[in-house]
Amino acid sequence: MSHLEFDPHGYTGSLDHREDHAPGDAPEESAGHWVRNYLLGLGFATALTIASFWAATTHLIWGPAAPVAIVVFAIAQMGVHLVFFLHITTGPDNTNNVLALAFGLLVVFLIFAGSIWIMNHLNSNMMPMQQMIGMQR
Amino acid sequence: MTDVPFPISREAVLRRREDPSLIGHGAHGPRDIVPGAGHGETGPASKRVIVGYGFWIFLLSDIVMFSCFFAAYAVLQGATAGGPSARDIVDLPRVGIETGALLLSSFTCGLSFAATNVRNKLWTQVFLALTALLGLVFVGLELQEFIELAARGATPQRSAFLSAFYTLVGCHGLHVSIGGLWLATMMAQLQVKGFRHEIVHRLICFNLFWHALDIVWVGVFSMVYLMGAAA
Numbered sequence: 178m179s180h181l182e183f184d185p186h187g188y189t190g191s192l193d194h195r196e197d198h199a200p201g202d203a204p205e206e207s208a209g210h211w212v213r214n215y216l217l218g219l220g221f222a223t224a225l226t227i228a229s230f231w232a233a234t235t236h237l238i239w240g241p242a243a244p245v246a247i248v249v250f251a252i253a254q255m256g257v258h259l260v261f262f263l264h265i266t267t268g269p270d271n272t273n274n275v276l277a278l279a280f281g282l283l284v285v286f287l288i289f290a291g292s293i294w295i296m297n298h299l300n301s302n303m304m305p306m307q308q309m310i311g312m313q314r
Numbered sequence: 315m316t317d318v319p320f321p322i323s324r325e326a327v328l329r330r331r332e333d334p335s336l337i338g339h340g341a342h343g344p345r346d347i348v349p350g351a352g353h354g355e356t357g358p359a360s361k362r363v364i365v366g367y368g369f370w371i372f373l374l375s376d377i378v379m380f381s382c383f384f385a386a387y388a389v390l391q392g393a394t395a396g397g398p399s400a401r402d403i404v405d406l407p408r409v410g411i412e413t414g415a416l417l418l419s420s421f422t423c424g425l426s427f428a429a430t431n432v433r434n435k436l437w438t439q440v441f442l443a444l445t446a447l448l449g450l451v452f453v454g455l456e457l458q459e460f461i462e463l464a465a466r467g468a469t470p471q472r473s474a475f476l477s478a479f480y481t482l483v484g485c486h487g488l489h490v491s492i493g494g495l496w497l498a499t500m501m502a503q504l505q506v507k508g509f510r511h512e513i514v515h516r517l518i519c520f521n522l523f524w525h526a527l528d529i530v531w532v533g534v535f536s537m538v539y540l541m542g543a544a545a
Binding site: 207208211212214215218219222223226229230232233234240243244247248250251254255258259262263273274277278280281284285288289291292293296 | 367370371374375377378381382384385386388389406410413414417418420421424425427428429431432434522525526528529532533536537539540541543544545
């Protein structure tokens with residue numbers, strides 16, 4: 178460690194050039210950059226929230242299509258939150274975060290879609306309740 | 315670029331600069347390589363990166379847990395046992411205010427982090443306090459909703475649908491409440507200890523936590539409330 182000319186554990190006032198980013202974090206010292214970033218995120222997120230509330234209440238959208246619109250707006254808004262609030266980027270310094278996110282999404286997808294898929298099949302293969310009660314007699 | 319004492323070899327820097335697959339992929343700054351990024355040849359990662367990464371892993375596991383509750387809700391949505399369905403219990407104006415409060419609190423939380431980065435204690439505290447206030451509004455509205463539903467007989471034991479509803483929404487509400495306690499602790503720590511590096515690390519983690527909660531809420535209001543109202 179002695180060949181290091183700086184103390185890697187010490188902070189020098191503001192975000193240090195020698196430090197890499199964690200999610201939620203980028204090497205930019207001016208507050209203006211951050212505020213602009215959060216304002217953009219707030220704007221996009223508000224627009225998408227309003228859009229999905231609109232899709233849920235309007236009669237302009239064909240009934241069965243409304244849930245699809247809501248899902249699309251929700252996924253878009255989650256993306257906006259990840260990029261503008263959690264600062265997940267595609268940069269090479271963010272590879273670990275993105276890989277962890279990808280694995281997390283895979284698990285979430287398997288649990289969510291798998292449960293719905295299996296339980297729906299079980300439901301439709303289930304004996305109707307009347308017949309079941311009849312067999313127990 | 316030479317005023318930074320690299321703990322890495324000159325060859326590693328040159329190799330990286332000449333790698334054609336990395337052209338145009340700077341490290342978001344004037345310099346094209348970040349020492350301590352933890353990418354093998356650039357030396358060990360800094361504590362800040364390790365803390366943030368570890369907390370990110372925790373958040374992802376938390377989201378996996380939430381996905382189980384979401385799956386249970388999706389499966390049990392129709393199992394109302396003759397009781398109220400999602401359509402009967404949704405109060406959209408209140409959900410709208412809750413959503414606005416949580417989104418704004420995410421924004422003010424981000425602003426507090428911007429103030430943390432320029433080491434401005436006053437503004438960090440102001441924005442953290444605003445975040446706490448908006449979080450309190452959210453939790454209060456949710457409690458009000460639960461109490462009103464319970465008064466109408468829509469309690470968790472009424473049907474499988476309501477059990478799943480209270481588990482999913484209540485678990486998110488619990489996360490926000492505990493996050494609020496953490497937020498109060500962080501404000502006290504910041505006031506007493508100032509911007510010491512472990513305090514900054516905790517503030518980073520708190521920011522990640524709060525933003526992740528907002529992402530989960532996007533799923534909750536879309537799937538439970540909006541789809542319930544649209545169905």
